[in-house]
Amino acid sequence: MRSRPPAAAFPAAPASSPPKGQSERLLPLIVLAVTVALLAACSREAAPDEAARPVLVAHPTASTHTATAFAGEVRAREESLLSFRVAGKVVERKVDVGEHVRTGQVLAVLDPGDLEAQARAAQAQLIAAQAELASARADQARFDKLAKDQLVSRSTLDAQNAAAEAAQGQVNAARANLEVARNQAAYSQLRAPRDGVIATRNAESGQVVAAGQTVFSLAADGVREIAFALPEGMIAAIKPGQPVLVEAWSQPGKRWAGRIREISPAADPASRTYAARVSVDAPAGAIELGQSARVYLAGNGNGALSVPLAALQRAGDRSAVFVIDAKTSTAKLVPIQTGPFGEDRVPVKSGLSPDAWVVAAGGHLLREGQKVTPVDRDNRPVKPN
Structure with a gap:
């Protein structure tokens, strides 16, 4: 019977290892596990402080409610339409729009030829009337003396007295006509009625103007106001004396207190709005003529x-x-x-x-x-x- 060789004589069986394909499938899982571990380690570190924005x-x-804000324009409280009192041809215009003028300053001149001729004619009529009066007074004195001597009748003396009174009336009338003619000659010069700024010009040199035809408009110095239009639907809620706030377009954020000074009793036939004026408590020079402004109803925001x-x-x-x-x-x-x-x-x-x-x-x-x-x-x- 053959004996079995000792176990040491036989080599040990090699350990089993995964197939090649299986190891390739495990490699991504290992990488993923390592990545998760690294992210977990980073999350444990303190996050940096965020910069202030x-x-x-x-x-x-x-x-201020915009439903109660109205667009307006800075205007002078006193605005005058200037015109000649007599008709004529403009021969000289001395000022232009925007110029500041003083009281009595000549703004424009008409051709004075005809007016001066009328003044000379009135002067001549006065001289003739005065001569007639002197003759009538002399005749009256003579007839009075004759009447005392009863050389003329009483009726003749009364007639001479009446003639003297008529001559006096002619002198008075001629003197009045001379004053009118001189005034009209002076009216050939258009003068500023007060200190102010020329706002508009409606005539030029060489133009023939009628009496009363507007030549300039003058915005007088002094109080400035805001002119604006009220819609028909709000006229019942707004009354004169109501407080408002005014803000100039050129100075946003700066507002001045004011009050509604007047409201037109009739609507404009074209726009169906009511013209209104606001007096504003702004410092001198804070707002200028022609600037745009807004008017806010004070207190409407509760x-x-x-x-x-x-x-x-x-x-x-x-x-x-x-x-x-x-x-x-x-x-x-x-x-x-x-x-x-x-x-x-x-x-x-x-x-x-x-x-x-x-x-x-x-x-x-x-x-x-x-x-x-x-x-x-x-x-x-x-x-x-």
């Missing part, structure tokens, strides 16, 4: 504040604005109650204090609690109180 901020302002339309955000189903938290310099979304939207602003009825710093633009790029750096419109840093 610069934002434009502004305080809320007094609300004391509400207003913010720019660009500041509005949404907080659920409500309107909101971002307000700067002074302690943390972060943006806080504050719900507000708004009124009717205007052209560029919206009134805020509640939810906002007058001293709040509101993000006026770029709020759609912010989130609640985000760090911000508030700046004003001149890009200067603002420190909320």
Whole structure:
């Protein structure tokens, strides 16, 4: 019987290894596991602080409803249409539109030839009438002496007295005619009735004008007013003496108090609007003739504040604005109650204090609690109180 060789004489069987295809399938899984491990390790590290975002901020302002804003024009309270009292040909125009004139300054001149000739004729008539009066007075004295000696009848003396009185009347009439002729000769010069500015010019040299035809319009120095038109639908709600605010187009943001001084009782037949005037308490030189201005009905916003339309955000189903938290310099979304939207602003009825710093633009790029750096419109840093 053949004996079995010892176990050491036989080589050990090699360990089993995965097939080549299976190892290639496992390699992506290993790489993925390593990547997830690395990302998990990175997430455990502290995230860097986010840089503060610069934002434009502004305080809320007094609300003015655009439905009660009217476009107007700066005018003088006293505006005069200047014209010659007599007809004639304009031979000289001494001023132009926009010039400042003084009281009594000559503005234009008519051809004085005919008027001076009329004055000379009136002078001659007065001289003739005075001669007739002197003759009648001499005859009256002689007849009076003859009547005392009873050399002429009483009726003849009365007739001579009547002739003397008639001669006196002729002298008076001739003197009056001479004064009228001299006045008309003086009317050939158009003079400024008061200090002011020439607003319009309607005649030129060489033009023949009628008596009373407008040659210039003069805006007198002194009080300036805002002329505007009221729509027919609002005439019942606006009365003279009502307070308003006035803002010049050239000076946005600057408003002066004023009052409605007068409202026309009749509507313009073409536009169906009522002409109105506002007296404004603006400093001297703050507003100039012809400038455009807006008239706001004061108090119509019921004391509400207003913010720019660009500041509005949404907080659920409500309107909101971002307000700067002074302690943390972060943006806080504050719900507000708004009124009717205007052209560029919206009134805020509640939810906002007058001293709040509101993000006026770029709020759609912010989130609640985000760090911000508030700046004003001149890009200067603002420190909320």
